Amino acid sequence: MSSPEQWTHPEPGAGPAATAAEPTPEQVIAGLRATTEGGADLTQLLTPEGERVASARFDPYVTDIDAEALRNLYRDMVLVRRADRESNAMQRQGQLGIWVPLLGQEAAQIGSGRALRPSDMAFPSYREHGVAWTRGVDFRELIGIFRCSDHGGWDFQHHGFHPYTIVIGNQVLNATGYAMGQKFEGKVGDDNGEATIVYFGDGATSQGDVHEGFVWSAVYDAPVVFFCQNNQWAISEPTERQSRLPLYQRARGYGFPGIRVDGNDVLACLAVTRWALDECRHGNGPVLIEAFTYRMDAHTTTDDPTRYRLSDELEEWKLKDPIERVRAHLARGGGADQEFFDKIDAEADSFAAELRDFVFNMPDPPPERIFENVYAEPSPVLEAQRREYLSYLEGFAGSEH
Amino acid sequence: MAAPVKSKVDGAAGAVQNLTIGKAINLALRSAMEADDKVIILGEDVGKLGGVFRITDGLQKDFGEQRVLDTPLAESGIIGTAVGLAVRGFRPVCEIQFEGFIFPGFDQIVSQVAKLHYRTQGRVKVPIVIRVPFGGGIGAVEHHSESPESLFAHVAGLKVVSCSNAVDAYWMTRQAIESDDPVLLFEPKRLYHSGNLRTEVDTTAKPDPLHVSRVVRPGDAATLVAYGPSVKVCLDAATAAQEEGTSLEVIDLRTLSPLDLNPVFESVRRTGRLIAVSEAPSESSLTSEIAMRVQQECFYSLEAPVLRVTGFDTPYPPAKLEEDYLPDLDRVLHTVDRSLAW
Numbered sequence: 001m002s003s004p005e006q007w008t009h010p011e012p013g014a015g016p017a018a019t020a021a022e023p024t025p026e027q028v029i030a031g032l033r034a035t036t037e038g039g040a041d042l043t044q045l046l047t048p049e050g051e052r053v054a055s056a057r058f059d060p061y062v063t064d065i066d067a068e069a070l071r072n073l074y075r076d077m078v079l080v081r082r083a084d085r086e087s088n089a090m091q092r093q094g095q096l097g098i099w100v101p102l103l104g105q106e107a108a109q110i111g112s113g114r115a116l117r118p119s120d121m122a123f124p125s126y127r128e129h130g131v132a133w134t135r136g137v138d139f140r141e142l143i144g145i146f147r148c149s150d151h152g153g154w155d156f157q158h159h160g161f162h163p164y165t166i167v168i169g170n171q172v173l174n175a176t177g178y179a180m181g182q183k184f185e186g187k188v189g190d191d192n193g194e195a196t197i198v199y200f201g202d203g204a205t206s207q208g209d210v211h212e213g214f215v216w217s218a219v220y221d222a223p224v225v226f227f228c229q230n231n232q233w234a235i236s237e238p239t240e241r242q243s244r245l246p247l248y249q250r251a252r253g254y255g256f257p258g259i260r261v262d263g264n265d266v267l268a269c270l271a272v273t274r275w276a277l278d279e280c281r282h283g284n285g286p287v288l289i290e291a292f293t294y295r296m297d298a299h300t301t302t303d304d305p306t307r308y309r310l311s312d313e314l315e316e317w318k319l320k321d322p323i324e325r326v327r328a329h330l331a332r333g334g335g336a337d338q339e340f341f342d343k344i345d346a347e348a349d350s351f352a353a354e355l356r357d358f359v360f361n362m363p364d365p366p367p368e369r370i371f372e373n374v375y376a377e378p379s380p381v382l383e384a385q386r387r388e389y390l391s392y393l394e395g396f397a398g399s400e401h
Numbered sequence: 402m403a404a405p406v407k408s409k410v411d412g413a414a415g416a417v418q419n420l421t422i423g424k425a426i427n428l429a430l431r432s433a434m435e436a437d438d439k440v441i442i443l444g445e446d447v448g449k450l451g452g453v454f455r456i457t458d459g460l461q462k463d464f465g466e467q468r469v470l471d472t473p474l475a476e477s478g479i480i481g482t483a484v485g486l487a488v489r490g491f492r493p494v495c496e497i498q499f500e501g502f503i504f505p506g507f508d509q510i511v512s513q514v515a516k517l518h519y520r521t522q523g524r525v526k527v528p529i530v531i532r533v534p535f536g537g538g539i540g541a542v543e544h545h546s547e548s549p550e551s552l553f554a555h556v557a558g559l560k561v562v563s564c565s566n567a568v569d570a571y572w573m574t575r576q577a578i579e580s581d582d583p584v585l586l587f588e589p590k591r592l593y594h595s596g597n598l599r600t601e602v603d604t605t606a607k608p609d610p611l612h613v614s615r616v617v618r619p620g621d622a623a624t625l626v627a628y629g630p631s632v633k634v635c636l637d638a639a640t641a642a643q644e645e646g647t648s649l650e651v652i653d654l655r656t657l658s659p660l661d662l663n664p665v666f667e668s669v670r671r672t673g674r675l676i677a678v679s680e681a682p683s684e685s686s687l688t689s690e691i692a693m694r695v696q697q698e699c700f701y702s703l704e705a706p707v708l709r710v711t712g713f714d715t716p717y718p719p720a721k722l723e724e725d726y727l728p729d730l731d732r733v734l735h736t737v738d739r740s741l742a743w
Binding site for chain 1: 441467472473475477478480481482483484485486487488489490491493505508509512513516517518519520521522523524525526528557558560580581582612659660661
């Protein structure tokens with residue numbers, strides 16, 4: 001187990017609910033909640049201005065990240081953001097039934113996703129399109145969910161990326177069980193150990209399933225990284241509606257380490273997740289990571305954030321953009337030039353165009369799909385229903401039904 | 402991992418053993434765990450204690466703590482982690498302590514267990530068994546005597562079965578574990594240890610398929626259909642009716658989802674009368690579904706409307722009143738008389 005001394009001790013009354021910093025008088029006047037600063041415990045390797053911050057604890061986890069690796073992370077984030085914006089637009093154009101934007105959370109998703117190995121398993125909720133990308137699940141494979149033509153049928157085992165889970169918090173228990181399986185099979189204990197990561201939001205931390213996942217993983221030493229993207233909002237409800245305590249500090253109550261990372265810092269997310277996965281590989285799991293980030297867009301395309309949050313808050317967070325800081329760092333340090341940035345932008349454009357073309361040409365599934373794969377072994381009752389409905393449809397063959 | 406254990410299944414007792422329902426399930430769990438080391442048991446108090454009904458007695462001792470898990474006290478946790486274990490390739494058998502405590506796990510059952518296979522177009526299999534002791538008649542406090550099986554039969558993606566005797570208890574447990582679909586096994590708790598239901602169980606004989614109903618007593622005056630603990634009530638009623646010269650056919654439904662009503666249709670076409678018996682409340686229940694389907698299939702054969710003997714549409718009453726609440730021999734015979742008088 002990790003040494004308890006490394007863990008953060010909550011100090012009751014140290015600050016307003018769910019934050020680690022008192023709002024300044026200016027923030028109070030501006031009506032801002034104290035959510036724009038992660039507080040003293042925030043792990044950060046790259047400032048919003050693109051300055052590299054040294055960290056004795058986490059630098060060892062990113063020694064391999066040279067300029068080329070950083071350019072790749074930059075490319076990941078730009079492509080994912082571009083596909084996200086394109087999908088948002090396609091929903092507005094009636095091509096998608098709904099879209100769940102990840103705008104602003106690219107670093108949390110790419111950084112943590114790139115920390116995973118092929119043998120690891122990731123359990124997403126429904127906003128983890130960036131993590132999907134790092135696991136080789138193309139936007140075209142998951143867009144059917146939002147086109148409402150399927151529920152998501154990618155090869156989860158091949159990708160190490162479990163299906164999306166829409167019910168809030170369910171996947172945290174499922175991931176815990178999966179990690180228990182890894183442990184029971186003897187797949188943890190050294191550098192080659194396996195691990196599981198599970199994604200959920202700040203709202204999910206109020207769910208019983210998340211609490212139960214924390215309890216179970218602690219009891220069974222399950223190799224699972226709980227990756228909470230605290231994007232400050234659960235639809236219209238702020239974090240203080242979920243907790244009086246900064247979320248990462250909850251881990252202590254369950255007996256495992258919790259850490260808050262700058263969720264808009266791709267380098268820090270990569271380093272901290274690698275560390276947490278390492279803990280799990282060696283049998284010291286679980287670990288809770290709170291990626292302190294912001295949902296720059298709506299909860300989904302059906303949502304209207306202007307009804308419940310202030311534009312000042314959005315403006316504050318724009319200054320912390322996860323992509324801009326990498327771009328600044330690369331440009332300033334000579335790690336990339338304008339030609340590179342232009343090339344990535346052009347790639348993003350064609351990537352989005354391909355996605356658009358794919359979506360516009362997506363066929364609707366045939367009616368018999370309704371009846372397929374309800375069971376592994378056929379049910380005669382359902383078979384009869386299927387036959388009856390399909391023969392009913394045949395009656396319309398040739399007509400303009 | 403526990404050391405390999407010497408089989409107690411095909412040991413000195415041989416393939417045929419005289420067993421209660423409880424012992425038959427215990428033997429089935431043991432056999433399944435010996436046959437496949439991916440079979441694991443999760444539940445509250447299932448280890449050292451052997452479960453509150455002792456159904457898992459001795460299993461943790463022989464298979465170890467990684468195959469028989471004394472879990473934290475959380476039903477959503479039991480089901481939710483079983484889903485993850487199943488995704489990983491295990492075949493989890495979850496014990497819910499009493500049916501009245503299944504509801505914290507209802508979300509996981511409905512949202513994940515039932516739908517993962519469909520969601521992923523068959524990529525994810527969920528071979529989970531959820532064992533649920535159910536039904537009344539044990540003089541218990543609230544939440545320990547209910548019959549919520551219709552709630553689960555209503556959920557697409559789940560399979561639901563119930564045993565009424567030791568032979569079925571053994572084989573249904575084995576078959577449920579072998580099924581690649583999630584199966585809820587509703588076990589008649591008040592019959593677990595009934596000595597007079599001891600039956601010879603042949604663990605080598607070829608069993609009936611899991612999802613078929615079966616005529617357990619032939620007759621021609623009227624048909625009784627029941628499942629779980631009510632089958633014995635119907636058989637006793639048929640014995641009593643026979644003494645008065647009325648021959649009743651009794652069908653053990655066995656499978657609650659998918660329903661296999663073909664034996665019921667055949668029977669009703671011969672007898673013209675059907676009485677469905679269940680401890681569950683009647684409104685929107687399995688007995689409602691049976692009545693609907695029988696009138697659809699046997700419209701011209703029916704001599705009387707389909708009748709039923711069920712619990713009332715109330716919460717389960719304090720146990721001092723359960724004899725009034727539960728279908729018993731007299732209520733069944735009274736309803737048979739009403740049917741025959743039509």
